[in-house]
Amino acid sequence: MMLKDKVAIITGAGRGIGRSTALLMAEHGAKVVVCDYGVSLDGSAPSSEPANAVVREIRERGGTAVAAVDDVGSFEAGQRIVQLALDSFGRLDCLIHVAGILRERMIFNMAEAEWDDVIRVHLKGGFNLLRFATPVMRQQRSGSIVLFTSRSGLRGAPGVPNYAAAKMGLVGLARSTAQAMAKYNVTVNCIVPVAFSRMTQRMAGPMIQAGLGAGEELGLPEDVAPLVVFLCSEAARHVTGQVYTSQGNKLALWSQPREIRTVYAEGRWTPQGIADIFESQLGQDELVRFK
Template sequence: MGVLDGKVVLVTGGAGGIGKACALIAAQAGAKVVVNDLGGSVAGGDVGDAGPAEATAQEIRAAGGEAVSNSDSVSSMDGVKRMVEQAMDTYGSLNAVVNPAGILRDKMFHKMDDSDWDAVIEVHLRGAYNVTRATIEHFRNQEDGAYVHFTSTSGLIGNIGQANYAAAKLGVMGLSRIVAMEGASKNVRSNIIAPFAWTRMIATIPVKDEASAQRVDRMKNFMRADQVAQLAVALAAAKDVSGQIFAARGNEIVLFNQPRPVRSVTKVEGWSPEAILEQAMPSMKAAFTDLGPSATVFPYDPI
């Protein structure tokens, strides 16, 4: 028996990379899968193609599983509602949403176009809102449901050239946290994963120096999409895990802390700007978080 026997799971971005691995492993775990993928490019904005999602669904069926495909966009609420209707019409239920669908439009912030900002926010943050809002009442009514959203160390820690992506992914963190808090009494869970894996999205990251070349090489050779998908499927099945932030990096699973106070200073008579600069900031400086990118937090080879 698999951990998702009898469950129906919607997987977005299911035609390739992490999404495809999530769809395949969910099916292997016993789930009936709605495989969604717009079929566009990494940058988004394309017309889309139903073929890639259907290819994943066919692969699941060929292995003895149950799956249907969908080529709507997560950035469209009407499209997401069609995904949910398809799950209900085909399988009569929906128990979990795994949402790795995404695009990248990397650019230094001072050179970023409005369209690059808007497109990434629409897919990642609006998309996370859409798939959650379209299903939350169903999950609450049946008193069971799980969301597995995807964040990124670009948002949790930071990476140069990804302000749009980082902003969207931190927004997903906030969304997941509140959904978990509000859903606790109704057995609705929500968790997020910061994935490390070689995918076509990662392949678009510019390699400008030896350090970035080494980082990309580590991801290409030692961090696979299926390793991330194992965690995603486990979280879709977990009954007592919610509101958490994980990373999957090779065979290592990381639990992230969440923002909490690290130090405070008090001045009974009140602060002036001068006193803050002369006293408060110097006393807290040792506890400041540095400006290093995610590679400085994970400098070691994946396991």
């Protein structure tokens, strides 16, 4: 029981990684607000069923949960969801933002709505929740926040410029908030998950055809939940501003971006001056090449 009597909001908790996280947090004694808008992968056709089903599941196992069938992309919903946690359970200890959608398109074909919707759910959704959760945690002088980012954001992926931008944005949001909230004993970390869910089903298809179990190759949503429980527990009070991968039985720590090579001009750089020293003194060797 690593989260006894803690109160947790988990967005995207109706399916996939969010659902597994909600179940494990409840098993560890947390009272859970199961937040899910119940949409399809592209964000359409909302339904209350996924959130309500997870609440039923938690209660059947003897845990405590309420449903918040709300759209995290709305600023007002952020306030409503935090208020629901306070009204239901009297405090807020953990905020886990897992909710997300996918609208794949190459940059040269992307519609404005495809960009806006993905940024709205992932990145603005993170802001909407943090904006109302942080004052509560600041006053309590404690709290744990976990945001879900992606390898597509940190390393890039050609078919999801909207998603990659949103996921990289969440890392910036996490590191800024980690710095702002450190003195209030509030931690903010990111997870890069890799798990078989409806979001990765297409990726998993070729692997399954090749005879591999999808969970075997990608890992499963329930493999990711233990890291969330740890990051929200008293054992991780000193861990903040970091990014961790969770995939199957693998955990990994990501580096922080930093300047790795420096060169100074005598006076101001000229374009030709940069060209003259570029390969020998700045370059891009030792890094991932995109071309």
